[in-house]
Amino acid sequence: MAVTRTFSIIKPDATRRNLTGAVTKMLEEAGLRVVASKRIHMTKEQAEGFYAVHAERPFFGELVEFMMSEPVVVQVLEGEDAVKRNRDIMGATNPAEADEGTIRKEYALSIGENTVHGSDSDENAKIEIGFFFNEDEIVG
């Protein structure tokens, strides 16, 4: 299996509860390396642009407001099969359905306030990384 990259966001419900370190520890223990990281307060334009694929969903407005509500930590993660590895440690979107030992099972508050974002494919990982990082900010 190849070493690849994925994109992660530690969401406002987690930064608000001072869980940046706790979440990052779970990512690292799952075999992912943080090769870029920055704390930002998303603008409306960033939140709407990032989640444009969900623009027609009924929860879109709520999702955008939530992502702008507090700072987030955007990260590039590297590891063997990074996209799947990250999705596995994140757990299901709805924390009520997340497996034991996953980040969302441990920390998510609801389907909306679910602690972490992770890319769902290598192709989307590239796009999402490019949305927030320049190549020279990523130090592998």
Ligand code: DAT
């Ligand atoms: P994931 O974040 O697991 O990739 P997704 O891409 O389907 O899930 O949705 C993106 C985010 O939108 C998700 O993390 C939280 C929010 N969301 C999804 N479904 C929702 C729903 N039914 N109600 C409220 N928010 C929802």
Ligand code: MG
């Ligand atoms: Mg998704």
